[in-house]
Structure formats: structure tokens, C-alpha cells
Amino acid sequence: MIQVERKKIFTGNSTRVELKNLTKKFGSTTAVENASLEIDSGEFMTLLGPSGCGKTTILSMILGILEPTSGEIAFNGQPINHIDMSKRDIGMVFQNYALFPHMTVFQNIAFGLDMRKVEKEEKKKRVREVIKMVQLDGLEDRFIKDLSGGQQQRVALARAIVIRPRILLLDEPLSNLDAKLRKEMRTQLKKLHRELDITTIYVTHDQEEALSLSTKITVMSKGVIQQIGAPEEIFRRPRNYFVANFIGYGNFLKGKLVDEKNGQFIFETTKDSLRLTVNRDNKHQVGDQVFLTIKPEMLEIVTGEKTGVNLLDGEIVTSDYIGSATGYEVQMENGRTFQVNVPGLNPYAVGQKVKLYLDPAKILIVDEE
Amino acid sequence: MNRVVFARKRDYLFFLPSLVPLLLLFVYPLLKGLVMTFQETGSSGLTLHNYIEFFTNPRYYDTIFRTLYLVIPATIIELIIAFGITYFIRGKMRGKGIIAGLTIFPLTLGSIIIDMGIISFFKPTGWFNTVLINIGLIDEPFKLVYNYWGTFLALIILGVAFMASNFVGIMDYIDPNLEQAARSLGASRWITFKRVYFPLIRSNVLTVFALNLIMQIGVYSSAVIVGNPASETRTFVVVAFEEAMRNFNYNMANTVAIVMGITQIVILGIVFAIRKRGYIGSASTFK
Ligand SMILES: Nc1ncnc2c1ncn2[C@@H]1O[C@H](COP(=O)(O)OP(=O)(O)OP(=O)(O)O)[C@@H](O)[C@H]1O
Ligand SMILES: [Mg+2]
Numbered sequence: 001m002i003q004v005e006r007k008k009i010f011t012g013n014s015t016r017v018e019l020k021n022l023t024k025k026f027g028s029t030t031a032v033e034n035a036s037l038e039i040d041s042g043e044f045m046t047l048l049g050p051s052g053c054g055k056t057t058i059l060s061m062i063l064g065i066l067e068p069t070s071g072e073i074a075f076n077g078q079p080i081n082h083i084d085m086s087k088r089d090i091g092m093v094f095q096n097y098a099l100f101p102h103m104t105v106f107q108n109i110a111f112g113l114d115m116r117k118v119e120k121e122e123k124k125k126r127v128r129e130v131i132k133m134v135q136l137d138g139l140e141d142r143f144i145k146d147l148s149g150g151q152q153q154r155v156a157l158a159r160a161i162v163i164r165p166r167i168l169l170l171d172e173p174l175s176n177l178d179a180k181l182r183k184e185m186r187t188q189l190k191k192l193h194r195e196l197d198i199t200t201i202y203v204t205h206d207q208e209e210a211l212s213l214s215t216k217i218t219v220m221s222k223g224v225i226q227q228i229g230a231p232e233e234i235f236r237r238p239r240n241y242f243v244a245n246f247i248g249y250g251n252f253l254k255g256k257l258v259d260e261k262n263g264q265f266i267f268e269t270t271k272d273s274l275r276l277t278v279n280r281d282n283k284h285q286v287g288d289q290v291f292l293t294i295k296p297e298m299l300e301i302v303t304g305e306k307t308g309v310n311l312l313d314g315e316i317v318t319s320d321y322i323g324s325a326t327g328y329e330v331q332m333e334n335g336r337t338f339q340v341n342v343p344g345l346n347p348y349a350v351g352q353k354v355k356l357y358l359d360p361a362k363i364l365i366v367d368e369e
Numbered sequence: 370m371n372r373v374v375f376a377r378k379r380d381y382l383f384f385l386p387s388l389v390p391l392l393l394l395f396v397y398p399l400l401k402g403l404v405m406t407f408q409e410t411g412s413s414g415l416t417l418h419n420y421i422e423f424f425t426n427p428r429y430y431d432t433i434f435r436t437l438y439l440v441i442p443a444t445i446i447e448l449i450i451a452f453g454i455t456y457f458i459r460g461k462m463r464g465k466g467i468i469a470g471l472t473i474f475p476l477t478l479g480s481i482i483i484d485m486g487i488i489s490f491f492k493p494t495g496w497f498n499t500v501l502i503n504i505g506l507i508d509e510p511f512k513l514v515y516n517y518w519g520t521f522l523a524l525i526i527l528g529v530a531f532m533a534s535n536f537v538g539i540m541d542y543i544d545p546n547l548e549q550a551a552r553s554l555g556a557s558r559w560i561t562f563k564r565v566y567f568p569l570i571r572s573n574v575l576t577v578f579a580l581n582l583i584m585q586i587g588v589y590s591s592a593v594i595v596g597n598p599a600s601e602t603r604t605f606v607v608v609a610f611e612e613a614m615r616n617f618n619y620n621m622a623n624t625v626a627i628v629m630g631i632t633q634i635v636i637l638g639i640v641f642a643i644r645k646r647g648y649i650g651s652a653s654t655f656k
Binding site: 063065096115 | 547553556557569650652
């Protein structure tokens with residue numbers, strides 16, 4: 001009966017995944033709360049969020065290791081909650097790879113094909129194909145413990161894709177690799193996704209990875225989805241304080257939009273009534289409690305004469321050379337500090353009096369929650 | 370278990386001091402005992418008389434079969450029970466601690482207290498038979514003590530406890546993700562057990578089985594207290610003890626002990642030959 005159901009659900013290779021109000025509780029802790037998410041077929045969706053925010057829990061529910069406390073998971077519109085995990089046809093790369101230590105590379109990769117009773121010659125052909133794809137030629141007969149971390153990771157990937165799954169789940173598959181190998185594998189993953197066109201859900205802490213691979217990003221915090229969007233959208237227009245902070249915005253100012261003039265908002269901080277002008281966006285209105293944020297590299301230091309709005313007097317208190325730029329901490333008289341990144345090697349000295357300019361077009365307004 | 374063996378060069382010097390008591394307490398008596406088996410009481414000439422006596426007189430050679438007839442079926446049943454219980458409670462499970470604790474608890478009592486318990490529970494007027502008779506299942510009480518079955522039960526209780534205590538650790542060592550990976554690749558529960566879980570614990574399970582088997586070949590107090598040491602449960606140690614303490618024939622006592630030792634080594638060899646036919650490496654892929 002399950003066999004019949006499976007055929008009905010998995011018609012065609014493209015699978016759309018939907019999570020509807022998915023909740024998972026472990027006793028009194030809520031690991032995932034009311035998550036709703038749609039992943040179109042062929043999409044590369046990244047789950048981004050700090051440790052413990054529920055990323056692995058979501059994958060585990062899709063895979064079938066964990067049963068949702070409430071809510072529904074559907075493939076191509078058909079609920080799959082009651083389908084056994086061995087029938088879901090999902091390729092999973094576990095956070096720790098979970099390769100079978102008593103099998104060779106070949107046997108590991110062929111395992112899923114054995115389960116599908118793929119005929120011997122066909123099996124050999126397909127395993128050889130993926131081995132080539134992940135560049136493991138010549139290692140077929142090695143046991144897993146005789147492989148390097150990066151090679152193990154590729155075996156795990158090969159084992160998951162050789163079955164041509166409907167969905168590929170990748171749980172921080174690159175986290176154990178060094179920076180160089182990680183970059184290489186990233187390129188390979190990207191190529192692979194383009195070639196195979198499998199609906200993919202990818203979990204990572206690493207923003208750079210998320211940005212380079214995904215067609216869509218979901219940011220989570222403490223089990224709650226914060227924002228879903230295309231990579232540019234997430235990085236250019238983070239919706240709230242958490243998302244902005246997580247993806248590297250800085251210089252947060254808490255306050256209220258108090259007025260509107262010539263298409264610009266006037267903003268006032270709660271703590272020290274500092275007034276700033278910021279370009280209007282169409283998501284906020286006067287009276288909103290918000291955060292303003294500006295990236296350190298978007299702040300300007302002005303030494304000469306300049307007049308107008310958003311000019312703040314301050315003094316450079318620390319400097320830190322960070323590769324191609326210098327990071328400064330600028331302190332205002334009332335003690336408030338700003339982080340500023342300026343290109344070049346130490347153009348200003350510690351103790352120097354400077355003016356800070358916050359360009360109204362470069363300031364972002366984000367919600368508190 | 371099955372760790373990588375590191376090449377050690379001069380470290381063995383540290384090992385020497387602990388070798389001295391080992392030589393004094395173990396190797397010397399063993400060698401002395403071995404020599405005694407080739408001597409007759411009161412003379413120092415070498416002879417094969419003790420061995421000839423052992424292998425021609427059924428009073429002696431029967432102990433081989435009696436011991437094995439008792440111990441081999443018992444240890445196989447112990448293996449099945451201990452494996453079943455620990456497999457059932459592996460991983461995270463409510464009540465795991467209680468079940469594991471109850472199973473392993475007899476180890477802390479030791480064999481004599483277990484024997485006493487068996488007598489009071491399984492004797493014709495004990496709980497077990499009383500209940501069965503009262504609910505009308507049987508008319509005559511089962512004879513479960515002072516015979517083969519008494520010793521058999523004692524072996525089972527202690528053997529299950531010993532093996533289960535080892536299996537719990539062996540099974541916890543297996544990453545649950547391995548089973549989940551197999552299942553997600555399309556394997557049923559049974560195939561997952563057969564192709565992934567069991568091969569990984571097999572070698573350690575067989576090691577524990579072998580250890581338990583050779584320990585139980587040396588059964589004594591249960592054979593005497595709840596068994597019938599005159600016939601059915603006349604095991605190696607019963608005979609050796611009888612020779613030494615009743616007949617004061619230390620040469621024959623040592624001969625019995627040596628034959629027992631050889632039997633243990635042969636059985637160990639058989640189990641390890643079986644073990645070698647499967648995967649013996651580590652169950653983890655991390656180095
Ligand atoms: N089996 C479990 N029992 C109880 N709590 C659990 C269990 N599994 C996960 N949790 C809790 O649920 C929350 C989410 O865990 P999850 O593993 O999904 O985090 P994650 O986002 O994958 O983190 P990481 O990035 O560190 O892997 C955590 O607070 C965790 O402690
Ligand atoms: Mg995780």
C-alpha cells in the first residue's frame with residue numbers, strides 16, 4: 001500500500017516541499033515553533049541561524065527521524081507525516097557524515113542502490129558516475145577510516161546523491177573542513193546542484209556559504225523563522241534586529257521615528273535623544289519603535305568642514321588594522337560609540353577629533369522583533 | 370575495544386615491576402601445577418599416568434561432556450536474552466536505567482546468594498511452583514533445583530547479567546545516525562539491523578560471549594549448591610576439588626585443571642575463528 005502511495009506522491013522528479021505550522025517540542029523546550037516554509041522544486045534553500053536554533057530538528061522531521069509535535073510536512077502537496085522514513089526517498093548528509101565504517105567507499109555509496117534492488121551492472125555504472133563527480137576516483141576499495149575528512153564528506157555526498165533522491169538534505173556538511181577545501185567543496189556543490197536540479201535544503205552557520213550557494217535563505221532564531229527571502233534580499237534588507245545583527249550589520253541605535261520631512265524620517269534614540277535623518281522606506285511610519293543600523297564600512301569620517309544633517313562629533317579611541325581596511329571606534333561626548341571601517345592602513349590617529357557622517361541613504365530601518 | 374595499537378618502544382620497562390607479582394602469583398603456580406600432572410603422588414619421576422587415567426576412566430572424562438552440555442546451551446541462551454534486552458533498551462529510552470539495573474544487579478550478589486535465591490524461589494514448595502499449581506497450570510511441581518536445571522538457572526542469571534552489562538556499553542557506542550542513514554537510504558528495520566547494526570557490534574559481542582563461556586566452564590558453587598554434583602552437574606571444578614580435598618590427589622586435581630584449561634582454549638579458538646570471519650575494526654569513523 002505504501003508502495004502505491006509513494007508512486008502517487010513522487011510523480012516526476014521535481015519535488016516541492018512545504019512545512020505547515022510545524023512545531024517540535026522536547027519536553028518543555030520548543031525546538032521548532034510554528035514554522036511554515038515552502039521550498040520550490042529545484043530550489044537550493046539554506047537554513048541559517050545560530051547553534052541550537054532548530055535547524056537539525058527541522059531536517060530530522062523532514063527525513064522522518066523525528067515526529068513533529070504538530071503541523072504538517074508535504075511533498076508536492078501530499079502530506080508525508082505517516083510515511084516511513086525508508087520510503088521518503090531523501091538523500092541526507094549528516095552533520096557527522098554517518099558513513100558505515102565496515103564498508104568500503106564503493107559499498108557505502110552503493111548501499112542505497114542495493115536497497116532499491118538496482119541490477120548489478122547498472123549499480124556499478126551509477127556508483128562510478130558519482131565517484132567521478134565528487135572526484136574520489138581510485139578510492140573505491142578504501143575503508144572509511146582510511147580517508148581524510150574532506151574525502152569522507154564527499155563519500156557522504158555521493159551516497160546521498162547516487163540514489164537520485166527527490167530531496168537532498170545537507171546538515172552543515174562543510175563544517176569540518178579547512179577554509180580552502182570548504183571553498184572547493186562549495187564550488188562542487190554548486191555545480192552539482194546545477195547539474196542535478198534536486199530540491200536541496202542546506203544547513204549552515206556560515207553566511208558566506210549561504211550567500212554563494214542558495215537561491216533562498218531562511219533565517220531562524222530560537223526555533224522561530226525570522227525571515228525568508230532571496231540572498232540579496234536577506235543581506236540588503238534584513239527585516240529585524242536579529243537578522244541584521246546575525247548577518248553582520250552593526251552600530252544599532254534603538255529609538256522611535258518621530259517625524260517625516262521631504263521623504264525622510266526623523267529618528268530619535270531612546271537613550272540619549274540623538275536625532276538622525278534617514279531615508280523613508282514604505283514598511284515603516286512615524287511612531288514606530290525601530291532600530292537603525294549602519295554597516296561599519298558605510299560610515300564616513302569627515303575631518304574638514306562639512307555642514308548638514310547626521311554629523312556627529314567624536315574622538316577616535318581605538319584602531320585596529322584588519323587586512324585591507326582599518327577599523328576604528330569613535331566615541332561621542334556622551335559615551336556612545338560607533339564602529340567605522342575605513343579603507344587603507346591607519347589614515348587617522350587615536351585621539352584625533354573627527355566628525356562622523358551617517359548618510360541617510362545608507363542607514364537601514366529594522367524592526368525590533 | 371579494538372583500539373589502534375601504538376608502537377611502543379622503551380615503555381615496556383615500566384611494565385617490568387608489575388610483571389614480578391604476575392610471575393609469582395600466576396606463572397609459577399601454573400608451571401608447578403603443570404609439572405605435577407606428569408607425576409604420581411609421592412614420587413618425582415615423570416609419567417603420563419594421570420592423563421591416561423583421565424581419558425580412560427569415565428569418572429574423569431565424562432566431566433568434559435557434562436560441563437559442556439551444561440555450559441554451552443546456557444551461554445547461548447544467555448547471549449540471546451542479554452542481547453535482546455540490551456538491544457531493546459539501546460539509545461535513549463524511558464525506563465532504560467531500571468531495566469538495565471535489574472538485569473545487571475545479580476552481578477553484585479555473587480553466585481552463592483543467587484543459588485540461595487534459586488532454592489527458595491524454585492524449590493517444589495517455593496513461589497514458582499506454588500503459583501503454577503494454584504492457577505492450575507501444573508499438578509506436580511517442576512523439579513528445578515538440585516539437578517541440571519538448578520545450575521542451568523544459576524548460570525543463566527549470572528551470565529545474562531555479565532553479558533548485558535558489557536552489551537550496554539557496546540551498543541551505546543554505535544552512532545544512532547548510522548541506523549538512520551541506512552533507513553533513509555531505503556533499508557527496512559531488519560535490513561538495517563542485519564547490514565549495519567549487527568556487523569558493527571558483532572566482534573565485540575563475540576568477545577564478550579567467549580569470555581563468559583570460559584568463565585562459566587569453571588562453574589563450581591552453583592554446580593554444588595543447586596545442582597547435582599554427583600552426576601548431572603559434575604563439572605571440571607567439582608572433580609578437581611574432590612580430588613584435592615577428599616582424595617588428596619593434587620596431581621590428579623591439577624590434571625583436571627589442565628584439561629579444563631585446554632578445553633577453554635579450544636573453545637576460545639573456535640569463537641575467535643568465527644569472530645574473524647566478520648568485520649573487526651572500529652565502529653567509529655573518527656580517528
Ligand atoms: N533529542 C532532544 N532532546 C531534547 N532537546 C533536544 C533534542 N534535540 C535537540 N534538542 C534541543 O532543541 C534545540 C534545537 O536543536 P537543533 O539540534 O535543531 O539545533 P541546530 O540549529 O541544529 O544547532 P547546531 O547548529 O548547533 O547544530 C536545542 O535547544 C536542543 O538542545
Ligand atoms: Mg545541527
